[in-house]
Amino acid sequence: MLKKLREQSPLIVCITNDVVKPFTANSLLALGASPIMSGEKKEADDIMKHAGALLLNIGTCSEDKIPLYTEMAARANQYNVPIVLDPVGYGASEFRKDLTDTLIRNYDIALVKGNAGEIQALGGQEGASKGVDSIFKGNVLKIAEAAEKLLKVPVLVTGETDAFVSSSEKLTMHNGHSFQEKITGSGCVLGAITAAFLAVNNSSKSIVHAVSLYNIAAKRAALKANGPGTFAASLIDEIYLFKAEDDKEKRVMHYE
Amino acid sequence: MLKKLREQSPLIVCITNDVVKPFTANSLLALGASPIMSGEKKEADDIMKHAGALLLNIGTCSEDKIPLYTEMAARANQYNVPIVLDPVGYGASEFRKDLTDTLIRNYDIALVKGNAGEIQALGGQEGASKGVDSIFKGNVLKIAEAAEKLLKVPVLVTGETDAFVSSSEKLTMHNGHSFQEKITGSGCVLGAITAAFLAVNNSSKSIVHAVSLYNIAAKRAALKANGPGTFAASLIDEIYLFKAEDDKEKRVMHYE
Amino acid sequence: MLKKLREQSPLIVCITNDVVKPFTANSLLALGASPIMSGEKKEADDIMKHAGALLLNIGTCSEDKIPLYTEMAARANQYNVPIVLDPVGYGASEFRKDLTDTLIRNYDIALVKGNAGEIQALGGQEGASKGVDSIFKGNVLKIAEAAEKLLKVPVLVTGETDAFVSSSEKLTMHNGHSFQEKITGSGCVLGAITAAFLAVNNSSKSIVHAVSLYNIAAKRAALKANGPGTFAASLIDEIYLFKAEDDKEKRVMHYE
Structure with missing residues (x-):
């Protein structure tokens, strides 16, 4: 699937937050996808016509951006x-909720x-998040189940275990590294990469x-890094250097 | 105090400029704080209720952001x-003034x-700044004194000497490195780090x-860097790796 | 000319897109110029009075930014x-066109x-761009000629050959490296660097x-990089380390 992604280089429309735009664009380019970012609803139709996927990330959202989000979403559906929706900071304010x-809806x-x-x-449980890059040590599968049950939408919870x-x-994935939670936008970038794979094949395998x-890629990057700053640069390198066969290192557990 | 900061991981609300958002968020995460950025005044109350400090940085300010600045400031006071106010480019335009x-006021x-x-x-003296990352070789203590006298607000002047x-x-600090003036947002990030320490203890010691x-951290990063690009990544590493006892390297001079 | 640039440190006003702001500012600082970014048309006159050049980059453009673009351009002309105009994503939407x-006009x-x-x-030919960081293997000189003929404005086409x-x-330049197309904002940063040289001397030599x-600088950075992430950091280093005499490595071909 990575091969196909690199051949097709799908256009990934990123309506994302101001903090992670460079990191997101560089990750998608390293992966082999074609990112585009837009701030204007008038170009939603022109752009979405050629798009492979839409990432909607509401970090640094504001009222005047709502028409951009909804117009992009409407054209994507059309x-x-x-x-891929990333409700950054959900729970931090009524506005984001x-x-x-x-x-x-x-x-x-x-x-x-x-x-x-x-x-x-999102799943209606009492949240304990602080900031937008919260660290968590609980049962992520249960959290995903509760939200999926309520929302009737596929749900991915990210963290050291995903x-x-x-x-x-129902499945969990176990290849994360703790440095991922020490850089901003780590989860946001994963949203973009997920969108790129969904553009090639809209399935759970993606x-x-x-x-x-x-x-x-993060585990490999951590081996070359002295701290989170050099880790972020190496992570882009490792996404670029990733080969289809490296996928066999993945550790996935399936549940009934 | 660093230990306490890392235990509490205070929420630092950053209303900051578009150029430095990723660097600011990554520095705060490396330090151990929890950054959040917002572009919507409607969430000011929800967010500020749980905040440890507010950073207001007016680089890339515009008229439509004024209600965001004032609402965040009002809730912070409440x-x-x-x-922490960083008047980036003060003197570059009447608008910023x-x-x-x-x-x-x-x-x-x-x-x-x-x-x-x-x-x-700001202190009413003839400025000589150019751009927003100006380099200066004069008497920073006198500049701080003049501004504090006029504004009746604690003042920090940053540069190779602070x-x-x-x-x-009244004091000066002498641990800076010239590379800090070769990367954008170096002063802005220091504003964020100062805000994080003030969140733990609102005193001049912070x-x-x-x-x-x-x-x-900057001096250590400079030893590992080939230039300002690798310096910026290493600076994040060194903030992350900083230990409470490293503080004893600090060189501070007090004045009457 | 680089010496003169570093002595004068011209103020480069960057009205540029949200994805490349940090990379642009850091590149200009590494070069020796003074970047300033603005989001407010009311400060156009104050800022442009002292400016050496204006970079207008329309990536992440939106309707509400049009008065900013036009006011900055009008004051620059005054x-x-x-x-330097960088029409990012021209062809991707009618809005950008x-x-x-x-x-x-x-x-x-x-x-x-x-x-x-x-x-x-822009030259009225059928485009084949996808995203905003498109890769191209055709005849860039012909493309530049067609656009210059139509627009009556000097035109630079960037890519592995420029x-x-x-x-x-009419000329082509042959020092590019393929990594430049794997990082976002590579062309945008070149626009900023071009603006800085034009500030010193408004001629084609610049x-x-x-x-x-x-x-x-990119070729040297690529030698030190493991992938596009570390390449981006090294590129800033190499711009900073560049010496006037390194210019003799340049490979330029002139045409009739």
Whole structure:
């Protein structure tokens, strides 16, 4: 699937937050995809026509961006472009809750992804997130299950262990590295990489491929890094250097 | 104090400029704090309730962001959250002057920090800044004194030597490295780190700790760098690797 | 000319896209110029009075930014400040086309620069760009010629080979490295560096100097890099370390 991704180089439309734009674009380029970022709803139709996937990440959201989010989502649905929604900071404010709930209610979402605190709050449980890069040591599978049950949308919870739950599948992935939680936008970039794989094949296999690639690349990057600063640069390198066969290092557990 | 910071991991609300958002967030994560960035005044109350400090940095300011700045500042004052104000480019335009003057007049500011050109202009002296990353070789202590006298707010002037002046203290700090002036946002990130220490303890000691940590980390990073690009990555590493006892390398001079 | 640039440290006003702001500012600082970024048309006059050049890069453009672009361009023309226009994603949407065409029609532009897909579309030819970082293997000189003929503005096409065409000159430059197309904002940063050289000397020689410096720095950076992530950091280092005499490595071909 990585080979196909690199051949097709799908256009990934990233409506994402101001903090992670360079990191996101560089990760997608390293992966072999073609990122485009837009701030204007008027170009939604022109751009979405040629898109492979849409990433909607609501970090640094504001009221004046709502028409951009909704217009991009509407065009994505019109052209059958899968949407990955990353409700950054869900639970940190009513504003983010309302915005996320509206997007999930009104558009077909291929995947909701977030960290444990965000998905816990999304699933109606008491969240414990602080900031937008929260660290969590609980049962991510249960959190994903609760949110999927409530929202009826495939859910990915990211962290040192990642969990994915859809109507037909439940699994956890175990290749993460603790440095991923020490850099901003680590989860946001994983959202973008997931979107790139969904552009090639809109299935749960794509999600497993995306998460595992990112985590294996992170483990390799950590070996070359002195700390989170050099880790971030090496992570881009390792995404670029990743080969299809490296995927066999992935550690996935399936559940009934 | 660093230990306490890492245990508490205070939420630092960063209303900062578009150029330095990733670097700021990564520095705070490396330090052990929890950054959040927002672009929406409607979430000011929800976010500020749980905040440890507010960083207001007016680089890339615009008229439509003024309600965001003022609402965040008002909620910070309401909840006794210390505000660090970084008047980036003060003196470069009347617009930035008016905005900064309004913020200082209307809100309780725990610390105003800027480079020599900015603080010189703020103190009513003829500034000589160019761009927003100006380099300066004059008497930073006098510049800080003049601004503190006029504004009645604690003032930090950053550069190769840093100076802090409040109503009760005057001091200079001497651990800086020239590479810090060759990367964008170096001063902005120091503002964020200062805010994180003020969140733990709202005192002048926090400022000395913050500045010294940042400068010592910068000196160490410079030893591992070939130029400003690799320096920026290593600086994040060194903030992460900094230990409480490294603080004893700090060189501070107190004045009457 | 590089010596003069480092002595004068011209103020380069960057009205650029959200994805490349940190990389652009760091590149200009490494080069020796003074970057400033602004989001407010009200400060256009104050800032442009002291500016050496204006970079207008329309990536992540939106309707509400149009007054910023036009006011900055008008003040630049008033004060004889050269404008470099980078029509990122021209061809990707009608919105970007209309905006770019308006800017070229209404203001004196010193240089239009873009990748092959963008300039092809600008020259009225069928474009084949995808995303905003498109890779191209065709005849860049012909593309530059067609656009220059139509627009009557000096044109630079960037890629692994770069081409420059003005009313009096045609040339190609051959120092690029393939990694440049694997990092976001590589072309955007070249626009900023070109603007910095034009600030010192508004002539085609400046463009050759700028492009060659950037490409030679990129080749050196690639030798030290494991992939595009470490390459981006090393590229900043190599811009900083570049010496006037390194310019003799440049490979330029002139055409009739």
